[in-house]
Amino acid sequence: xxxxxxxxxxxxxxxxxxxxxxxxxxxxxxxxxxxxxxxxxxxxxxxxxxxxxxxxxxxxxxxxxxxxxxxxxxxxxxxxxxxxxxxxxxxxxxxxxxxxxxxxxxxxxxxxxxxxxxxxxxxxxxxxxxxxxxxxxxxxxxxxxxxxxxxxxxxxxxxxxxxxxxxxxxxxxxxxxxxxxxxxxxxxxxxxxxxxxxxxxxxxxxxxxxxxxxxxxxxxxxxxxxxxxxxxxxxxxxxxxxxxxxxxxxxxxxxxxxxxxxxxxxxxxxxxxxxxxxxxxxxxxxxxxxxxxxxxxxxxxxxxxxxxxxxxxxxxxxxxxxxxxxxxxxxxxxxxxxxxxxxxxxxxxxxxxxxxxxxxxxxxxxxx
Numbered sequence: 281x282x283x284x285x286x287x288x289x290x291x292x293x294x295x296x297x298x299x300x301x302x303x304x305x306x307x308x309x310x311x312x313x314x315x316x317x318x319x320x321x322x323x324x325x326x327x328x329x330x331x332x333x334x335x336x337x338x339x340x341x342x343x344x345x346x347x348x349x350x351x352x353x354x355x356x357x358x359x360x361x362x363x364x365x366x367x368x369x370x371x372x373x374x375x376x377x378x379x380x381x382x383x384x385x386x387x388x389x390x391x392x393x394x395x396x397x398x399x400x401x402x403x404x405x406x407x408x409x410x411x412x413x414x415x416x417x418x419x420x421x422x423x424x425x426x427x428x429x430x431x432x433x434x435x436x437x438x439x440x441x442x443x444x445x446x447x448x449x450x451x452x453x454x455x456x457x458x459x460x461x462x463x464x465x466x467x468x469x470x471x472x473x474x475x476x477x478x479x480x481x482x483x484x485x486x487x488x489x490x491x492x493x494x495x496x497x498x499x500x501x502x503x504x505x506x507x508x509x510x511x512x513x514x515x516x517x518x519x520x521x522x523x524x525x526x527x528x529x530x531x532x533x534x535x536x537x538x539x540x541x542x543x544x545x546x547x548x549x550x551x552x553x554x555x556x557x558x559x560x561x562x563x564x565x566x567x568x569x570x571x572x573x574x575x576x577x578x579x580x581x582x583x584x585x586x587x588x589x590x591x592x593x594x595x596x597x598x599x600x601x602x603x604x605x606x607x608x609x610x611x612x613x614x615x616x617x618x619x620x621x622x623x624x625x626x627x628x629x630x631x632x633x634x635x636x637x638x639x640x641x642x643x644x645x646x647x648x
Contacts, residue, residue, distance in 0.1 A: 291318070292358040293444060295345060296643035297335065297435075299494035300517060301325055302344055303643045306354040313462075314625040315647060317632065320640060321352040333364040335434040342441045349442070359444040360646045361435050363451050364495070369397065369426040370453060370509040372583045377411065377418040387422055395426055402426040409507055412584065421584065423506065425451060448646065455645030456488050456499050457506040460592065463624035466616045479612040481589040489572065489607075490642070491597025493517040496568060498575040500585060508579045512571050514564070516597035522560040527553060542601025565603070569610055576611070591615045596639050620644060 296303040305320040326340035335341055375390045377383070387406055392399050409421045432449060439446035484504075490497040494515040500508040516538075517531075524534035537557045543565065546554045579585040590613055593604060604615040620626050620637040626644070628634065 290358065291356040292360055292447060292647055293349060293354055293356045293442075294643045294647050295359065295361040295438070296364070296640075296646075297330060297333075297341060297361070297438070298325060298364065298492065299330060299515075301493075301639070302341070302348065303640055304345060304348050304352070304354070305640055305643045305647075306352070306356050307644060307647045309647050312625070313648060315627070315644060317620070317626070317628045317640075317644065318356075319352050319354055319629065320632065320636075320643075321348045322636060322639065323348045334367055334431050335438065338434055338437045338441065342438055345438070345442065357445055358447050359439055359442055360446075360448045360450065361439050362455055362642050362646045363427065363432070363435055363449060364492075364642075366495070366511055366513060367428050367431050368451050368453075368511065369395065369402075369424075370451075370511075371395070371424045371426075372409070372508060373422050373424060374412070374414065374419040375422055377420060383408065383420065387420060391424070395424070397426060399426075401429055403429055403432055409505065425453070427451070450646045452490060452497055452642050453499055453506055453509040455642045455648075456490060456497075456594070457501060457504075458648040459623060459641060459645040460486075460488055460501055461504045461648075464592070464616070464618060465622045465624065466618075469614065469616050473614045478608070478614060481587045481613060483586050483589040485586045485588055486590045486592060487576070487588050488592045488594060489598070491516060491593060491595040491600070491603075493596065496572070496597070498572055500579050500583075500588070502586060507585065508575070508583055510575045510578075512568065512575075514568050514571070516600070519561050519564050522564065523557050526556050526560060538600070543603060543606055544601055561600070565600075565606060569607070573610070588613060592618045594618050594638070594641050599638055 291308045294305045294307060301322050302325050303322050306318040308316040308318060323344050326344055329337035329340045373394050375387055378386050391404055404426045406422050406424045409423055412419055412421055435449045485502040488499040492515045494517055496512040496514055498510045519538050520531050520534040523537055524531050537553050541554050541557045543561055546558050591607060598617050604617050607615045620640060
């Protein structure tokens with residue numbers, strides 16, 4: 281497009297280090313925040329180098345990323361990386377407003393009594409969501425993020441070891457919020473739900489469920505601002521483990537069976553692997569759904585949240601056959617599987633493979 285000649289852009293390599301795979305994406309971000317995906321690559325994470333988001337072997341991870349960047353011929357000179365896992369603490373607190381006192385001073389002074397950790401060993405950031413009145417007392421509603429300094433440093437070490445200019449270390453919750461700050465194309469699904477009865481909620485609050493291999497992340501956004509985030513220690517790889525043990529097959533074969541059958545109910549003619557897979561998958565999803573329901577209840581009851589009008593599902597695990605229908609029946613609100621190309625202002629180089637784009641939302645999200 282000729283317009284591109286007059287719009288400055290920033291090119292960068294964005295990295296998402298996961299339990300199973302490392303995703304590296306080369307993107308260009310233009311002044312209007314539109315994103316062009318130049319290239320991407322996915323490589324298996326070195327065994328035992330990462331657990332729950334914590335990088336234990338920086339050198340192995342670095343070697344894998346460097347090889348992938350070279351193999352994909354990525355040219356960008358800047359880099360960002362995304363943290364993940366259970367070591368990240370996110371909370372919403374109500375903190376009393378003190379008359380005549382600076383809000384930053386009030387909030388930071390209150391942190392030690394709220395956070396269940398030694399605050400000196402954590403990098404703590406916060407965002408004031410709103411000011412509310414409770415029993416005649418004004419309170420700050422604050423979204424707090426705390427990351428262990430040693431874990432954060434391991435991600436910084438990876439960035440610095442790449443011989444690229446390090447721009448930022450971010451967390452999945454922020455990445456997701458940035459992405460869902462833009463228009464989402466859901467026309468096909470809107471037609472689907474127009475023919476069905478459900479609980480129509482007049483609200484600008486929605487949930488984004490990120491189904492990863494090791495964790496499931498629950499996010500609630502109100503007016504496109506992140507208000508709640510919870511990491512559940514269950515992911516799609518757990519289903520592979522259960523199927524593998526029951527059928528006595530490899531994890532690779534188990535994953536193929538999971539993708540083949542998903543939550544499709546078997547019949548009298550179904551093979552044993554379908555029956556076993558359905559039993560393991562449905563039992564796992566039911567357990568996981570109970571934890572997600574608790575997050576919904578906690579957000580409404582304890583975080584002054586408003587009812588959820590819709591649910592978006594992202595991540596590799598969101599592609600599980602039958603998952604969106606199950607969640608629709610459970611919550612009785614529309615459920616939309618979302619990939620990169622459902623988001624306005626995201627373009628892809630025509631020669632790139634589109635099959636694995638659902639794995640890249642977080643790594644592209646940190647480019648914003």
